Amino acid sequence: MGLYILKRLLLMIPVLIGITIISFSVMKMAPGDPTSLLTDLNPNMNEEAVKRIRAHYGLDEPWYVQYGKWLRNMLMLDFGKSFAADNRPVIDKIVERIPITLLINLLSLILILGVAIPIGVMSAVKKDSLFDKGTTVFVFLGFAIPTFWLALLLMILFGVKLDWLPISGFRSLNYAQLSLPEQILDVAKHLILPVFVSAFGGLAGMSRYMRSNMLEVIRQDYITTARAKGLGERTVIFKHALRNALLPVITILGLSVPGLIGGSVIFETIFAIPGMGQLFYQSVMMRDYPTIMGILVIGAVLTLVGNLLADLFYSLADPRIRVAG
Amino acid sequence: MKLKKLILVAAWAVAVLSGCGTGENGTSRFVEKHWIEQPAAQEKYEPAYGDMIIRGSIGDASVLLPVLASDSASFDITGLIYNGLVKYDKNIILEGDLAEKWDISEDNLKIRFFLRKDVKWQDGIFLTGKDVEYTYKIYIDPTTPTAYATDFLKVRDLRVLDPHTIEVVYDRPYAPALGSWGQSILPSHLLEGTEITKSPLQRHPIGSGPYRFVEWKTGEKIVLDSYHDYFEGRPYIDRVLTRIIPDLATMFLELKAGRLDQMGLTPLQYTRQTESEWFKNNYNKYKYLSFGYSYLGYNLQDWKFQDKKVRQALTTAINRESIVQGVLLGLGVVAYTPYKPDTFWHNPDVKKFPYDPKKAKEMLAEAGWVDTDGDGIIDKDGKPFEFTIITNHGNDIRKNAATIIQKDLKQVGINVKIRVIEWAAFLKNFINKRNFEACLLGWGIGIDPSQIDIWDSRKTGEKELNFVTYQNPEVDKLLELGASTYDRAERKKFYDKFQEIVAEDQPYTFLFVQDSLPIISARFHGIVPAPAGISYDFVKWYVPKPLQKYSIQP
DSSP: OHHHHHHHHHHHHHHHHHHHHHHHHHHHHSSSOTTHHHHTTOTTOOHHHHHHHHHHTTTTSOHHHHHHHHHHHHHTTOOOBOSSTTOOBHHHHHHHHHHHHHHHHHHHHHHHHHHHHHHHHHHHHTTTSHHHHHHHHHHHHHHHSOHHHHHHHHIIIIIIISOOSOOSSSSOTTGGGSOHHHHHHHHHHHHHHHHHHHHHHHHHHHHHHHHHHHHHHHTSHHHHHHHHTTOOHHHIIIIIIHHHHHHHHHHHHHHTHHHHHOOOHHHHHHHTOOOHHHHHHHHHHTTOHHHHHHHHHHHHHHHHHHHHHHHHHHHHHOGGGOOOO | OHHHHHHHTOSSOOOOOOOOOBOGGGOBOOOOOOOSSOOSOOTTSOOOOEEEEEEEESSOOSOSOTTTOOSHHHHHHHHHHOOOSEEEOTTSOEEESSEEEEEEOTTSOEEEEEEOSOOBOTTSOBOOHHHHHHHHHHHHOTTSOOSOOHHHHTEEEEEEEETTEEEEEESSOOTTHHHHTTSOOOOHHHHTTSOGGGOGGGTSOOOSSSEEEEEEETTTEEEEEEOTTOTTOOOSEEEEEEEEOOOHHHHHHHHHTTOOSEEEOOHHIIIIISOSHHHHHHEEEOOEEOSEEEEEEEOTTSGGGOSHHHHHHHHHHSOHHHHHHHHSTTOEEEOOSSSOTTSTTOOOOSOOOOOOHHHHHHHHHHTTOBOSSSSSSOEETTEEOEEEEEEETTOHHHHHHHHHHHHHHHHTTOEEEEEEEOHHHIIIIIITTTOOSEEEEEEEOOSSOOOHHHHOTTTTSTTOSOTTOOOOHHHHHHHHHHHTOOOHHHHHHHHHHHHHHHHHHOSEEEEEEEEEOEEEETTOBOOOOBTTBSGGGGGGOBOOGGGOOOOOOO
16 A cells, blocks of 8 residues: 555656646747736837846746756745746745635535535435426526626625625735634625635536436445345435445545635636635736746646545545555 | 826826817817816815725735836835825926925036935935935846836936935936936835845835835735825825725725725716715715827838828728717717827827718728729729737727727728737737737826837837837937927927827827726815826825724724
């Protein structure tokens, strides 16, 4: 087992380097560079100044040299400094945005699992019933409604008309003066709408997945056996069927690890939440190479680790798939 | 950074003064100036200290050291923290800021600034000529990544004669020189000897201005408090809080919920969504011409656009008034020259080419463009008149204007296609490579009238700004004369003539100047609209005691 993990970890290194080379070259292929925002169409810029600024960022060198330098720093876990005007270390920019993104994504994932799994199970058990059809419509509605539209409607209702919830941001302006319980309450109030909106859109996938898993499992012989033993329907479904139907969810959870730190631009923009989605979008728009690469690397590492974890847990949970050795 | 602030016209800044109805025959009158929706009867209240203003901004600042910044969101904040030697007053005329007064030598080569002696940095140290010297040096330092070195590179020498007297020497008379000293003066005692791009002042600025930095939560808010020892006196409003809300619809909902005091409205919000009684009672709307214009630029290297007659005909064929009405909902004016219509430098007596599709058709026929094959498209030498207008992604006003132009030109038999392209690709692959037929873009209008970079025949290299390749030796000469003449009246003559020639040549079809549409909570008093807008005397804004909403605990 240990050897297997080691092998998998070692294998990650070339994959990771491959990912960064592809990311770097695709990024470089996009027209424009970090200086164009500052220098292009700017009456105060002459050629001399442009050269000076390009040299300042090391953009005057060929791309493979730039990549080499970046990789060397990366190996020492140095993400470099942002090319944006703030010149801040990339890692600072990322770290200050991770907590809020992580919080929203975690809450929303929990909400999705908490709602979608029961819906999926019930729909499978009562296949083609009114409940099945009703929830199908409901979850697909969530899937189909544009996030920004739903968000604006909820903001108007709860923020402006009823004045129950804050409209945007993730904490009040006087947050620092509040006591700890008040702070928690404050953030909670701010997060109700964002978490609801982001979870609503994710219900469809998970509940349909759960439903089909469950349908699959219910048809298995051991369920028939369980029923034949005279077990109650409740025990059959929740003890025997559900456990097995939940197995593939591990894979999904593994794959959603990188998603936990990835934000959505539209969603964060609407709610004015300074998260990872906005950071990535802004970095791409201004061709802030070090920040783009930093986020991509973290995303790639999390994807690979998430995959590995999923495989490991899978083998723990399912005796049929044990790693040899 | 008062100067830059005016040039970059922040989203909300400023107000009013747009006396700009269009008169008969498409000729505009810009003489009649009126204040719009001026708050009534504010005088019954006494000015008072206190309260907080919450402003909405769609973008976060990037860096709070003005020498490194290049975005309006940053300048909007630094403008409250730093001062220049000079600033523009409410009538856009230079006055002293950190400099009490100044002398200009007979030959216009030397400027001597006399600094105020009572200016203290926000950390208690007195501001002296050393700070000015440092600021100048850091701007011209080749390792400083700044976009604003050009003006200072024209300085031959800067001498600190005594702690409060500075002499600047130029090689040649340079009229924009005085205004260029509106750049923020930086604290040398905190920056000298450090690497500017690593300075902590980038995120924790310390200036000499009316507000001092308190807190910056990236992507969330920036908080400034009033500086009680400010040399012009303590500002009335205790705190300026800028909330970053990237989505305009969300920002508007926050306003509607009463949680924002100031934002910039869209034309639609201005005309249709803020008309309720509630809005009238709680907010005041302002309207003024912004410092910028939009234009349709023709690539003059393209054979179709080389004939002046054709360009004049195109302008005549485009109904610019309908663009202002349809796209800006009437909140703007038609532009005829590259200067802001209600300012000193603008020349109202230029050729205007009012909308007249019939005449446009005749003009095109005179230039040899007629529909010979009866397909509805005019042609010349067997080639139909077709071209593509390119514009950048993310600006609906430009996209919509292009659509109206497309329709107008169809009427005179010209086939127009529209292509909307992402900004970086737009610049790199099309504008910089001169790979376009016509482009719909906008320029900010600086306060100084010098526009050499945009119109000079020699500024046509890759990445240079004369990308339509407009070349007129007379214009070159006029612009040069303008830049070296100090006397305002004398100087205006050159720019008047320049405007006449550009209007005649029509390398661009000048389209429109938009209005800025700020809305501000009615509890703020003392806002006096002027040609410079409203924010020029922000320190004098106040909330009368009985109306104060927030109290700031120290």
